[in-house]
Every structure is written in structure tokens, then in C-alpha cells.
Amino acid sequence: MNRETTKTKNDQSLKKFLSSVPGSSEYITLRNELKCQLTDPGSLEKADRVTGDLREEARTISDAFEAITNGMYNPEVFSNMKDIPENSLFYYWRELIYAIKAFYEKDYTEMENRLEKIEPESPLSLFKSLLYHLTGKNFIKNINIRQKSFIDNIIKDRSFIRSVIEQIVDSLEYEMEDLFLETTDLLLQDLNKNYSETAGRFAIWSIKTASRYKYSPTDLIATCRKSFGNTEAYRLTAIALSNEEPDISLLFWIQSLISKLKSVDITIHETAAYMTIISRAAEIIKNSSDTYYLESLNELIKSMKYELDNKFAGISSNTEIENNPFAFLIRLSTNYSSLEENKVRLTTLNANSGKKTGKNTYSKDVKSCVSPENIPKTSSNKPIQLGLFD
Amino acid sequence: MKTDNLFRLFNISTDSEDYEVEESFQKLIKKAASDSEKIEVSEIFHLIDTKEKRYLYFLTSTKGFEDISELDNAIISRPNYIGPRQWLELLD
Secondary structure, X not given: OOHHHHHHHHHHHHHHHHHOXXXXXXXXXXXHHHHOOOOOHXXXXXXXXXXXXXXXXXXXXXXXXXXXXXXXXXXXHHHHHOOOOOOOOOHHHHHHHHHHHHHHOOOHHHHHHXXXXXXXXXXXXXXXXXXXXXXOOOOOOOOOHHHHHHHHXXXXXXXXXXXXXXXXXXXXXXXOHHHXXXXXXXXXXXXXXXXXXXXXXXXXXXXXXXXXXXXOOHHHHHHHHHHHOHHHHHHHHHHHHOOOOHHHHHHHHHHHHHXXXXXXXXXXXXXXXXXXXXXXXXXXXXXXXXXXXXXXXHXXXXXXXXXXXXXXXXXXXXOOOOOOHHHHHHHHHHHHOOOHHHHHHHHHHHHHHHHHHOOOOOOHHHHHHOOHHHOOOOOOOOOHHHHHHO | OXXXXXHHHHOOOOOOOHHHHHHHHHHHHHHOOOHHHHHHHHHHHOOOOOHHXXXXXXXXXXXXXXXXXXXXXXXXXXXXXXXXXXXXXXXX
């Protein structure tokens, strides 16, 4: 049967199926036929007379297939895919998508289990032999040009990335700051085109390494902002600096939250999670007394509180900004989060401050540091990263 | 058990409802081969059993490479992603 005849037959089956009464014997027979013929789930997403559930399944499969073949993990789509039942038109597609996912994760047992669920009559069974070929389980003897090109593209050498990595290693060995920053910047942009998850992990490594070598991460963070958006760039930077510079990391967590609050889609749950992270960081660096740092922190806290009050009127309004920013952050977190750890931090804070001052909730030293008149005009030990908040 | 990405393990997202996470948890418990694996699944479940905790996990779980050589494993030794078109073309 040639390609045109097959296509016409498939179109006719689809039309008949869409006209049949759901649940009827004709419907079930046609559904089983189509299940073994469906070569493009996207065609059903766009077709007329498709019911809402079927269209939804088609969209889920199309989105998941696009995501998995592009190397993007879309948890929401994968979560929806588990609802597609065995008798669905898209069942073989669902199993193929899981098989492709397992292939890229090198979980070959899972890949085989999924592929074995695809019936040999389905055109998708072609991918069984191709994936077995790619994993070395069974090599295809008579491979056609199109299949060869497909396989070649999947296993194509990327030695240029290896040479870039060598350049980065050299730049660190010889302490060539410009070379390090330029190369990591270019690689970050390149990775983000096809490997956004890996690009994020590389961004963290780059910023962390720059910080360790006392290189300015400003350009790297700017590239992150272009590549991932402000919220994500600040989050990645906060993670990168969490061990080496927890005080600066806290500033980036707050920046990330402010940026997210300015968008429309933040929920109270996500805000609460941010507040827990911020409270944890505040606890770690609560004795910090660097005047420039406290000035920057206080500025960010003001912006954050403004955005929080705008977004969640009433929740934070009963917590006034106090002179000790760390105490304020720990206290504020309990307004948003239901997690016990935040309450424990607040109890400890209250107990300790009671011991120190008798009644105040902050130490005199920190209080005096955050007063503007006590901040010197210049500082010789101002961290490079603070320049980002000027 | 691969526990590096709990969302993948449970097949959920930050927006999943608590009952969906509970369902996934029950499935994983049934699949667990040993008591120690069941304990591991239970401990993991408590890290993500509410929406707030799922966001907390999501926000903090991204790990940077420990060493640049890990990029080699993550990218170079992994198959290329070629997009959906080339896969669909084989079915034409």
C-alpha cells in the first residue's frame, strides 16, 4: 500500500470514528483500528468534531512529544499524560514518549518495558528497532537513508563542547578572568538553546566558580537574565552563592521573590516557600554587621514588603519592618508559611533576644549598623556582588 | 530507586494536588521491593506532601555541577535532542 493510499484510509477511519456513537461497538472497533494507525497526534488536536476529552489528550501527547524530543522536561504535561488510559487512541504514543524519556535517561530496562507495549501493527513500532539500534541491543541490517540521517543526528559528535570545556579549565588554571567569563558566557547561551536544564546547572557552577576566584559575575548574571528571565536568574545565582557567600545569596533570593511577585502568576504556596528559604538564610547570617550589606538588604526588604502588601493585602501588613532585618524576615516568614521550622526559628529568636536585651527583639549592634547616619561613604571591602544592587 | 528528581519519581509537578501526590506515593509504596525502600519513599513523600513543600523543593533542588567535567557526562555522552519533526518524518 503506498503512502497516499494509507493516508486516505487513515483519514476515512478518523472520519468514521468521529461520527460514531461513543461506547458503541462501531466506536470501539474504529478506535482500536485508529490506535494502530495514528502517526500524528497533532492532526487530531486540530480536527473538527473532536470531543473535548479527545482533543485534550491529543494536546497533552503533542506537548509531551515536543518536550521530550527537545530535551525539555514539562512536569505538568507529564503529570497529565498518566491519565491517558490503555484503551485510548493515544496509548501507544504515550508509551513511546515514556520510552524516549527513558532512552535519554539511559534507563534502558524502562525503555524496553515501554516499547514492548507498542503493538507490531502500529507504525510507532518502527521506533522500537531504531531505539534498540541506538542502544546497541539490536542493530538494524538494512537501514534506509532517512533512518541513517535520524540516527546520525542523535549520536552526532559534539567535540566542540569538549574543546570549550578545555578552554574554561585552562582559563582557571592561568587565572585569565576575561577568557573565563567570555567562554562561560558563550557556552551558557549555547547550552540554553537545547539543554535548558543543563544550562541552569552550568550557570550555577559558573557563578559559584567566578565567586570563588573573585571574578565579577555581573556579565554572567546578565546573560542568565536574558536566557532564563529575572526570577530564574536570581534564583540560580542565590543557589550558586549559598555556601560561599550566604549573605549575598539572601539578597538574590529576595530579588527573585520580588521579580516573581511583580509577575501575575505567583501563588501563596510559592510565596510561602520563598519566605521559608529567606528565613533559613536570615538565620544563618543573622550576626552580619557590614554596613553596606545591611543598607542593600534593607532596601530590598522595603521593595519586597511593598510587593507582598500589593499582592497579598492583609497578610504582611501586621508585621512592621524593624531595625533588625534578619529578625523581621524570620518573623515575616511565619505569616506566609505553615511549616513548623519557621515557627521554631521565631521562638528561638524571641528567646535569644529576650536573654540579650531583656525586651527588644534585636541586638544593639545590628540596630546601630542599619541607621543611615552610621553608614560610611566608602568601603574597602564591599563585595563585588553588591555592585549589582547599586 | 532514582531520587535525584522527586517530581519525575512521583510523576507530579508543583501544581499537582495533594491527593495526586498521595496516589503516586501509594503506587510507589506498592512497587517498593523492600522495607528500607518503603521507608525511603515515605521520607521522600514528606518532602513534597503539600503544595508549599513542593515549591520549596522545586526552588531549592537545582544543583550546580560540582566539577566542569560533569558537563561532559550531561551533554557530550548523552544523545542529541533533535526535535519532534525528524521523528515524525520517519512515519511519513
